[in-house]
Amino acid sequence: MTLIVQKYGGTSVGTIDKIKNVAKKILAAQAAGQQVIAVVSAMGQSTDALIAKIKKLSPVCDPREYDALLSVGENESAALLAQAIIAQGGRAVSLTGWQAGIRTEDNHNKCKIIDVDAQRIKRELRAGKIVIVTGFQGLNSRGDVTTIGRGGSDTSAVVIAAALQAEVCEIYTDVDGVYTTDPRLLPEARLLSAISHEEMLELASLGAGVMHPRAVECAKVNNMTIAVKHSHKAGKGTLITMAGEKLNTVSGVAADDDVAKIGLLHVPDVPGMAAELFGALAGAKINVDVIVQSIHEEARKNDISFTVSNDDYARALELTEAKARGWDGCRVAGDTDVAKVSVVGIGMASAPGVAARMFAALGREKINIQMISTSEIKISCIIEKKELKRAVKSIHGEFGLDKC
């Protein structure tokens, strides 16, 4: 008998009828000879409803009480899913994070899982039960309930799968799997049958939105194969797995329009300037994405450009302007009218010319490239926001991603 972990997100358990469907799916997996652990998120918008309530009490919440409150959402869905399985004739037990032995760091709200004491889960599996575990939550060394940040249920599922050496971790979601690009942007987007953890990591952090990056990273570290599937449709989905013999040169094109650009012009070329600026941004917990520095035509002056998410833009601009006032002759320019398009592929490192083909594809469409950033398996370009859709189409076609 093989052990699998299945994860069902908030939309998959959003209504009582959907919970019944999920129960049926789990029982089918058991009937096919598998031991099943199911990790669940809170029903639909229930976490948002809880946040709305506590925010009415205070805009800034006590981190411990915030976690104590939010954990309620998964407790509810887990108990209901266990009941649904029992109502369909199965045997099931719901376990909260603390009951399932999910141990986290002591801090709150976005803490990391340290380990899983899987004794209780194993005992319930041995008793022939389907084990439902609440995602997103755990217990710290003080005996307090913690949560591990938005999208954390993916991570819970992978961590549990790794701890119990499951065969596979199936992530059920509201899409069919991982596509070569966002199908809402480009109808010819094609479902990928397999992709490496590294590529998925780039796609996840580039806004493909299918899986939480931390979960993919955790799966990579643990050699855990993930299967991304649709919760209420049949289909093979996409396997996220160790890179096999068949390397895709380019696996996908990621589009991200949650991007704002800030440029600092005429920065004095003195050591420590960049450290000072980005240190201030990091201190304000602003995530900086692409950073490009270039030498200005004027001697001993640099231009620095970087991107942040739209949420962080106003605060980042303010901090940058404050710094710039101390640097003689320095000028700041912000632009929220930008987007990021990226190609991702694990075979890219050994296939020269990918960057050139990407730039050519943009050039053919007369799309101006404002910033470029590259890594081993990814090339990103910052372009004008309104060009994003055309850019994706052109690059997707260039690499033949619409063909099998």
Added chain:
Amino acid sequence: MTLIVQKYGGTSVGTIDKIKNVAKKILAAQAAGQQVIAVVSAMGQSTDALIAKIKKLSPVCDPREYDALLSVGENESAALLAQAIIAQGGRAVSLTGWQAGIRTEDNHNKCKIIDVDAQRIKRELRAGKIVIVTGFQGLNSRGDVTTIGRGGSDTSAVVIAAALQAEVCEIYTDVDGVYTTDPRLLPEARLLSAISHEEMLELASLGAGVMHPRAVECAKVNNMTIAVKHSHKAGKGTLITMAGEKLNTVSGVAADDDVAKIGLLHVPDVPGMAAELFGALAGAKINVDVIVQSIHEEARKNDISFTVSNDDYARALELTEAKARGWDGCRVAGDTDVAKVSVVGIGMASAPGVAARMFAALGREKINIQMISTSEIKISCIIEKKELKRAVKSIHGEFGLDKC
């Protein structure tokens, strides 16, 4: 510094604004030099909403999952109340049943609290925090969350107060305290300043509805004084305390219209008949209240009458009829058109004539008494339902309960 336990019911924490008010009340008690533990119920109708969800999955629920689900309601209100106190500048921590060390029997749904391991509560109090504890729930020896039945938060509060040797257990509710009778039935009903546990026990089980009988019993066993007060109005409320020097002959008149009567006529007068009938009812978990047996005019035949709640009536009638078919000449008659009126008073035992005065008060109003049942501190009469209000008024006046 004295330690007090306060309990806030579902209506007291039914909205975010009410939670803010409760937080203010708790902080005022702390400012007055008291250490405070607050036990909370789930917000307003949220427990009913959870039950409605799980009942959609199955009319008969898995007891363990039912408890896992229902505990969510108190977890929510406790975290919100702690946050409300923190937002008002106080220090607070919310503890679930398992965090607060509330240990229960292993069974589910209506289990009893065995003991309280108060280490965590004490540690938080020592740290200067207001401790919010979820009512209604605990943990069994298997590590599963349990609930202790409807109205169980009262019991949680009393048990915690007893375990921590609190000065008093204050029960905040949506009435001003305990009245001589239901003020909705009789405007001249008067608020009692004090009442004994025994009397309250009779009033509670007779439908006065202010407090859960099990909580009163637990307070009696532990010599714990309870103060019943209105959650959002000032006022001294009612003290439920050990019987002091001043014994009320009659403390109050209780009215209960959730009563149905079943009569068995011409029961053969053979030993074991009553045991057989009431054994069958007990087996079906039907609570029988008043039982009266009288000798029939016919020799060797008895009449047996008893009352049950309206919910149990149909099933009780069915079972009684099934038994009666086996007893030659026996006839069954049911009547849902009845009510129970009772006088309760701890001084009654030493004051003869209370029964006679009660019957006289009913007689003056030409109210026919169908059944009578008496105990040390209580006399109950079953009468026609439509006479209930007039009966209460007449008896209330007879014993001068409208005067201080």
